[in-house]
Amino acid sequence: MAQYSQARFDVSFAALSDPVRRGVLEQLMRADASVTVLAERFRMTLTGMRKHLGVLEEAKLVTTEKVGRVRSCRLGPRRLEEEAEWIENYRQLWAARFDALDTVIDELKRKEKRDGRKK
């Protein structure tokens, strides 16, 4: 984690700022796909899809490989692991806290019901 470069982090977030590119990544998480299939799925021209894939490749989120006439796309080595993992861990910490907070609040509600509202 500590070794990743600042520049690469920047490129990743720029790559993820676009809904089509996020959609492409979700698609590729399920299965590899050709440029043509991706273009059709997102209702884009081949040129438009190639542009998006170029940004994702730059960020190392996707790799493409030409097999015969078909350019096949799959998730790149970088994936989303570093950022996503950290954010998910942090979210889980807060989810656990808030579940415990629910318990505290339920107790407050019960107490209020029993004693009547102060103030």
Next chain:
Amino acid sequence: MVARSESEPAALGNRTTSERKSDRVLVIRRTFDAPARLVFEAWTTPALFRQWWVPKSSGASLLSCQQDVRVGGSYRLEFAHPKAETPMAFFGRYLEVVPDSRLVWTNEESDDGAVTTVTFEEKDGRTLLVMSELYPSKRAFDIAMEGMDEAMPETFEQLDEFLAGRAVGAQRS
């Protein structure tokens, strides 16, 4: 997917979500089935705060908790963890305090700590809590992520187990 993810639905359908809003801001959201004044009370009363701030599964325990909840007032939390040789302290000052509605505080245990804003928005007897952490720079955010990643992996493993195996109400204090 990346920037936003959600937990398993809780018993009442209240989920904690996270979203990286920009390279300096992380936002956590959660709805509570209670009026804002109760959520605020649980957040600002030390005796209540200590019942929920440290997930039992984390293995950590809260040694002390001081909160002087008023503008300019300070807070200090000290934790012990079996894997840490010395207690860890988290501290800072309250920049804004609006009862039942808004809290803003600094995190001063590290240089370049975030400023945390929590808002409590009540609607139809339920409260949406939005917590936003603003780092002074993108680099500061990245450093915070690295630091936590190195410091907390075991904690999160335990947390994972806790979340996976937790029975409703089992973590009552």
